[in-house]
Structure formats: structure tokens, C-alpha cells
Amino acid sequence: MVSMKRVAAVAAMSVLGLSACSGTDSAGSSAVPGAASGGGGDVLASAPVATAADILPGSTMEKIKKRGELIVGGSLDAPLLSQQNPATGEVEGFDADLGKALATYIIGKPKVKIVNSASETREALLSNGTVDVVFQTYTITPERAKQVAFAGPYYSSGLTIAVKKGTTGISSPQDLNGKTVIAGANTPAIPEIQKLAPQAKIITFGGDPECVQALKQDRGVAYVQDETLLVADAKKDPSIQVVGSPFTTDPYGIGLPHGDDQFKKFVNDWLTKIQSQGVWQKIWQNSLGTVVQGAAPTPPAIGSVPGS
């Protein structure tokens, strides 16, 4: 469990978040696709900027604008979502670029500071004002909504199963009963497996590269993780494959301080704008779209989930 960072939260974390995944150790894979999305700049150039009238006096937005920097709770090690590029120091991916787009909307330029946060501490970070917003595959749940506010959902994902190519007899979570299953430490995959396949033996590793390596070395017969991550893994490493379709629905929200309705409305308005102007779709194309085939999905309706 190394990555306890993301710990406890049962819930949540995202699946993805945890572990990022990238890495397999397979031959020759170079960088994570999408991690190198240098394209963020062009997209951000076309991203909307709020009018002066939107930045209400005395509001959270005004405070951020005055500071000149948006402070985001996020990850550094979640490829495709929020992964630091060691060469440039930039954090790249879907969540990271959305954070930059929100900064652009408020400040006029993509000035973002990422506070690497453990999932367990996100509520505390928001309520004590350490961060302005959280973009970290933060699944919206009614329990969490008692402590923080959620804008969005801005994306919907779910858990699925990967196996070594050639494995038969596993196509749904129930097939995992009696088998050894790999999961990221402290990811929501653990309680889900326990619920759907109570006889499965779960072994956990801190990060996605470790999990993939463990799967390839037969430490377990299946690996349960967020679909996007697994698709990326399978794309990089032809020796593993994704089976079945997601068996959970995890709507990701933008975490905001509890009770700041003004700011929540502001962020939801921004989300509506970037979705209607195609910015959301371009950001998706640059990150998750580099491993998932087809056009960008339709974003989930804002406010459609209990807790949002």
C-alpha cells in the first residue's frame, strides 16, 4: 500500500487516480500516450475567459484573480489525468488541463499551482482553504457532499477488469470469486470486489505500473481498475487485455469549499461554457482521447448526480 496516499477513502478515489498507470514494463513502450500532450496550449488559447461582471466583488473568484494563481488539489502521478512530465515539470492530462482552463477563465492565463493531495485529506484541504478547487477523479457521493460542494459532474468513468491475453473464464466481476485479484491500494476497486466477488483474494500494490507488472508476473489473474487506465495499459502493453465493460459508474466532480454557492454556480457556468464551445472535448481528445477510440463522449449532465 504504498500509495496510501490515496487512501482511505473508500470511496473514492478514483480509480484512476491512484494509480496511475502507465506503466507497463513492456517492451519499448516509451512515454505514456497522452502524457506528452503538449497540445494543451492551443486548446487553452481558445478557452473562454470570464467577463469582469462574472467576477463578483468579494467572491472567491475575485480572491483567486487577485492572487493571480489557482490552487488545485490534484495528483502528480495519474497518467492521462494529472501526471507530471519530468522533462518539463508541467502537469498534464484531463484533470490537469481542466484546472488550467478554469484558471484561464478566472485569471486570464493558465496559472495553476497543484497541491499534491491524498484522497483522504481532500475534504480538509478544501475546508481549511489550502486549495481553491480539487480536480482529482473525485467521485461525487452524498456523504462527501456533506463536507464539500461539487460542481459537475464533469466526467463519468467506471471500474473494469484486465487480464493477461489468453485468459479465459473471466468476463464479469462475479467470475473473480475464488481467484486472486490485483487492485490499486486504497482504490474503490477493493470494496467493489469484496461486494461483488466476496470469495476473491485481493492483493494490492501502490501504483498502476506495479499492478500491471504483478498481473504480467502472474501474481493474480485479473486486475480491477478504472476503465480509462486499463485501456491505456492494454494499448501500451499488448500482453494484457480489457474484458467486459465497466461495472460501476463513478461520476467525477470538481471539489469546492462547502457552502460557497456563488463559486459553485460560477464553476458550473464555466463547465457549461467549455462543453458548449468544444473546449472540454478538445481537452479530452488531448488526454484520454489518445487511448480511447472514437470521438469524445457526451459529458454527463451537470447536477445529475445526488450530491452534485
Next chain:
Amino acid sequence: MSPILDHLPEFWQGLLVTLELTAASFAGAVVVGLAITAMRVGPVPVLRAIGTGYVETFQNLPLLVLLVLAVFGLPEIGIKAGLLATSMVVIALYEGAYIAEALRSGVNAIAKGQGEAARALGLTFGQSLRHVVLPQALRTVVQPIGNIFIALTMNTSLVAAVGVVDLTAAANRVNLVEAQPIPIFVGAGLAYAAVAAVAGLVTGRLERRLAVAR
């Protein structure tokens, strides 16, 4: 306390794994430590160098790094064992370096005349090590080795990073469900403290029994 009582089986299972790991790795570490010490106090320069290199390497690497490297790296050189077994071996090798170092200072503390006397009596290298030097060295290092045992017990908690569900990992999993960190982690801490306390008692008793009036 109910988060602990409700999950007693998980805690118990985790504690068993911790005890098993502790016992097996400690036994292994003693064997490794003795072998390395024998190499380091012998006359063959290459073996002495290997022994010293071994101790230096293992004392200067974080156990966490060794565990991750062994679990994922060893299968790449064709050695594949279970996670628990791999962890046991890694901890034994790691703590073996500390035991070797403790034994060596024990050996160094022995008067040179002891070795000379043993040779004068015609004992071979192995015999003088076994019958003359080690028994005296062991006596002076009971306390340091007791400390290494306690450190080893604490270090077994790192196996959680490589997928072994020991007491710490079990506590973490229970906390994931119950979200009551204080009683859960304090409970686990008490269990470790109990193991260490037993070790302390044994060490104290052993030290008294081995003590010789001089």
C-alpha cells in the same frame, strides 16, 4: 473499540502474518549474519571484501526500495516466489547485514589472546570461531541483537507495499471500511508494542542467563 472487535478476524490474520514474517525473517537474518561474519573475520581477502560490500549495500538501501525491486525485479531474472516468501527473504537479507555488523563488533571486542590461545590449542578456523569466539561474541551482542529484532518487527510493516496483508495492511484495510483511524491504528500499534515487549523480556532474560562473572 468496536471497529476492532468487528474486524477481529482480519486483525488476527494480519497479526499472524506479521508474526510469521518476523520469526522466519529473523531466523534467516541470523543465518545470513553468521555467514557474513564468518566471511569477514576469515583470512580470505575476497570473502572479506564480499562480506563488507554486502553489509555496506544492505545497510545503505531503504528496505522499501529493496522490497519493490525484489518483488518485481526477481521474476525478471527467473526467480519467482510468492509475495510473502519474497518479502521474508528480502527482510532476512536486509536485517542479516545489521546482525553481521553487530556480531562483528562483538568479535572485535574479544581479546586477541583468545584467538591465539585457540590456535595454540590446535583448533582450526571453524573450531575457534564456533567454540571460542562466537560464544563470547554472542554474549556481548544479545542487547544489540534484541534491538535488531525489534527493528525487524517494525520493518515487517513495509511489506504492505508489496501486496502482503500484514497487521499494518490489515489495519489500513479495516480503516478503509470503518474510517475510524484512531482506534484502529492505535490498536495495531499496541499489538506491535506487545510483540516488542515480549522480545525485550526474552532478551533481558537471555542476557542474564548468558552473563558470566568476570
Next chain:
Amino acid sequence: MTAPPARRRSSGPASTLLFDEPGPRARRRITVATVAGTVVALALLALAVRQFAANGQLAAARWQPYATWPMWRYLLGGLRSTALAAVVSAALAMAAGLALALGRLSRRRPLRLPAAAYVEVVRTIPALLLVYIVLFALPRYGLDLPLLWKLVVPLAVSNAAGFAEIFRAGVLSVERGQGEAAVALGLTHGQSLRLVVLPQAARRVLPSIVSQSVGLLKDTSLGFVVSYAELLYSGKVLANYNGLLIQTYIVVALIYLVVNASLSKLARALEARQPRRRIPGAG
């Protein structure tokens, strides 16, 4: 036994207790053992490397990233964070350790007992468990420390016990006569401790302090758990980025090895510099 503090002493010249200057026959045997030892060691190494290569882990493409500056820049940044965490924790742990040691040596029970209890309890709790408490339990009570402190606090708490034991052993290793002489000269108990006993103890425990600090530096790898971007966690971020799990951790391991070996070397140099004062002193 006034052996210097019981921590491991680092390897000085190994003992020649068990053998004399070898004669011709022994020399021949030593040569045979040398050759055999070398051959076995090299054979094992070669076998491992061959297997490793057979699995493609030695392919140039998998190592090439570590021939580039940005990767090293990133890892060295991690090393800097490791050093920062280690220095801050060591400073706190030493200060607390000194206070605890003095408390434990105090003649006053109300000082002695809590200090002893702290040391005995804390050294039997895994640092990882302390990290969990800071990570998961404190935020529930509204105390969410910055990342660096989430690593530093548990390390300082747990290493304070280790440093306390070192200082205490150091003070106890100073011959009683020293303190007694100081008191006979008219110094108070406090003065004799401060002016006579502690300076001598400090010199003797230096090597142990360095080894405890090396241990502490190794403990900062728990930043992996905290997601504080020290060396090992930086390695994790890198492995996520380039997918080279094994290569990355080997490089990280080598960096730890070089840094810690240098520190241990320093400890040895300090030990060697120490005047053998027990010979004239204790007689």
C-alpha cells in the same frame, strides 16, 4: 561495559583475531579460496545479468531515458526533497532526543518516568503506523499538515526515541570519575553535565548519530506513502510516466546507495579521528 553506545559501529579494519600471518600452506589455501569465491560470485552475477537481458530488461531503449539530463534533474530534485525532509526530521529528532535522554538520566522521577515511557513505547511502533496516523487520523480532527510535515512529524517522533538512547548511552559511557571530579571542583550537577560530561559524550556518539541519521534518511522513503515528492516518490512518478518500473527503481536504489555510503564513510572517518581516550582515561 563502557563500550561506546551500542549502535552498530561501522566497519573499521576487520578483525584479525582468528588467524595469524599466513604461512606458505595457508597462503596456498587462501589463493584457492579467493579464486573459488571470485568465480562463484562472478558466475552468479553473470547468470543474473544473462537472465535479466533475456527478459529484455537490459535493452538500450529501456535505459536510454536515464542517460538524459531531464530525468536526472527530476530525480535530483527528489533527492533535494529527501535531504530537506531528512535534515528537518533529524534536527527535530535530535533536539527531542537530547531532551528525552536528559529526562531519563534525571534524578527526578516525574521527568524520568515519562521520558523512559516515551522511548520504550515509541521505539516499538512502526514508523509506517505513525505515518498513517498523521495521514488519516489527524485530518479528521482538523489538523491537516502540509505534505513535508506529514513525513517529518512521524519520522521525528519515531527517531527521537533512537537519538535519546544514543545520547543516554553516550552520557553513561563517560566515566563516573569525570562527573565526580567536576562536582569536586565546585561545579553544580547541571554545570558538570553541560561542561564536562556532555562534550565528551557528544564526541563519542558522533558515529552512532551518523548511522541513526542514515537510517532516518532511509526512512524518508516513506514519502512514497505520503506522496511527498522525495526521491522514491519521484521515482514512482517517473515510472508512471515512462513505464520503466524496474530500471527506475534500480537508478533510485543506486542514488540512495551512493548518498548513504558517503554518509557512512563520514561516520567511519569520524570514528577513526576519535582519540582512543579510554586507554589513558579509564586505565
